[in-house]
Amino acid sequence: MSVNAMKPAKTRRPMSAWKATIAVAMSNYIEAGAIIALATSLSLWQGAFGFDDGMVGIIAALSANAFGAAIGAMIGGPLCDRLGRKFIYTYDLIVFMVGALMITFCTNLALLLIGVILMGIAVGAGVPASWTYIAEEAPSEQRAAHVGTAQLAWSIGPAIGFALAILVGPLGVTGSRIIFFHLFVIAAITWWVRRGLPESTKWKEQRAEEIRTGAKVSFFSGVAGLLSERKNWGALAFLLGVYGLWNTVAGQSGIFQPRVYEAAGLESATQQNLLQVLVWTLTAAATYFGFMRYGDRVSRRWLYFGGALLGVVAWVVLIFAPPGMFSLFTFAICWGISAGLGAQAFYGLWTAELFATKYRASAQGMLFMLARVMVGLLSLVFPVLLSSIGLTKLGLIILGLLVAALLIGTIWAPETRGKSLEEIEAERYGTKENA
Template sequence: MARLKNSQRRATWTVSLTNFLNSGAIVAGASGLALWTSALNLNSLQVGLLGAFSANSFGAALGALVGGWLADQYGRKVIYSYDMLIYLLGVIIVVLAGNFPFLLTGFLITGLAVGIGIPASWTYVAETANDGNRASQVGISQFAWSLGPVLIFALGTVASRFGVWGARGLFIFLAVCAFITWRLQRQLDESPQWLAQKKRQLEGAPKPHPYHELFTNRVNLKSVLFLTGIYLFWNLVSGAMGFFMPYVYVQAGGLTNAQANMLQVLLWGCTALGTYFLFAKLGDHISQRLLFALGSISELLAWVILTYGGMNWTCLIFFALLWGLGAGLGAQAWYSLWSSELFPTKYRGSSQGVTFFCVYGSSGIWSLVFPTLLTKYGLTLLGTLMLILLAISLLIGIIWTPQTQGKTLTQITGEQYRK
């Protein structure tokens, strides 16, 4: 039993390296955005395009739509065999970029790789977890996601002294990590649940068309709408923060690039602590509705302070602490858990791909206009919009929290489709 648990834990951490690199790609772009803007003389539209086609928006959205389908058709393992090679190509192009089109191309390819890997990652972790520790295992995966920004922003604080070459250095670091991750993930076994599903198909079970069933089955439609609702409205805030927050600190608050990165280290460090000690440790044992509500309320308070309190250091620190701890229990962690539970194995990856595409596609549109809105209207208007979006996500989550805690994936599927 101990050997089985250790094997499961190693597999979870190995898969979670994908999340570390995914968030790392987002914040490596964010950390050096002001430096790229200065070095390449970028305007607000070009800054918005970098955000829109990066690992934070359209690039990841398109990748997830393809990656979810591939994970269901050919297995979770096939994604781990090739996805990191695409990621490597993207970050190397960014390192070598000497103009805006080249830089945008690198951001887009990296974003596609991020999106391809996400459905397989979250699905694999949930399918290989025990029924009593699924939130814990998903929490480890989210903890790895939080560590990416902590490390990259910390490195970015030092790298900012070297101008745009420091920004390139962050992507060199990601390239090295991606190569190591690729070597480790090639050794993973296939998901037992996916293998069992394929065996049933070979024995005569009908081969599903995932997108047809998703949009014609009432139960599936309700799950898609619920998951998209809690994640989309939350991610319009979090996604903008993930890529543009250092830019906001510099443009609206007058901070230096190094100060902005240090503030992000504090914020993401609190997120990592919240994810590990609140979501991973308590998510299998305490009311998930209560935990979701506590995280969302903390995030709301953070934006109230930033929006109406000003960009002084007291408000900035309280903002980082409240948002960071709240985000540890934020909608992304619950989305990654619930989206793996509410759909059957035969199209679990595809369903995540569709919902992720909707969420990150919307973030892409938002990213196109965010820098211009910040410049034209200031932080107060944007902050008020952020509060409205967070409140919508909170209401959706606490009203329709799924009753899946402690149940097997097979049991959840049976209950879902008997309704």
């Protein structure tokens, strides 16, 4: 049979399917929103409850930005393969809403910490499920466009979060409580919309095949199957190099960027937040007009390279250029566009493409967990390092991570554009893994 004969006929994606994509992609808005809500309020909570910079690092490390999400991903990924994509994106938001309410009404450090951890676990469980579901349901010729919807939601979250921080800034801690409550409301609406969404077609086919053959499936089946196939090891290493290294930088940028701006000479909280609104607005624009428009039409290798290179340029300027508005605006523009075209969007796309259906979500969960652990380890010491060795020396670590991610993603970018998940699976494993 010819390759062309194997390809499914191109069909127009109905609006109802786009509705499902958007509803599931809201996990990424909520994830980013949770990180930014904490980033813009950590100093306020620190002042209200009187903890030191060491505790700031611990809270950040246990949040949706790091270890909290890592725990959720390691639980949610395998459950997503075992019980279905819908199971996770139906119930994870309930945990998220409980955490958001705890922070909204917290009266001490303990309640704040518990709420942060619960939100982190929910985010970690939900994001791998959303990336997997969207990619599985997307037409082959529009996969980047649909997966990019999750990245778009992830970009809009910080833009709105920082804008809200500016609006409620005069209210202090009360303003931060309002931001967390807004996340509760968004999560509740998203949960309600998701209740009527169908299960992933590919997961249902996979599950039917397992029932037909009498295969024994457990919580650990996805991870065991993933690690038992040596071809997956290279893909795991590649994606960890692309996303894990980049995200270690982005994770600090997301939650500690106000402190980085302060170290670079910008001390006004309002100006810091305005600059972040610019960063994330440009990220959203680059995602829509760049990744979503061209990810299915041009060389992904060079699209990735352009985005990754802009990220390196952004941090070189911020670290080494003379302090001032020129360097700050150059950073904001380059980093914003880079984040829209770069590692996270490609991670969501390539992770869905490079693994078989029966352990696709487990691979997402494992990679997301490892990436968040990497963020968490640096978050534990980032505030202390920033104040002790300064931005210039710390910046060398940042640049090393970004350059490594650039080289790994550019050199080993897979050629999967326009191919169905079944075709990619056949090429990688020699035969369809779930056959």
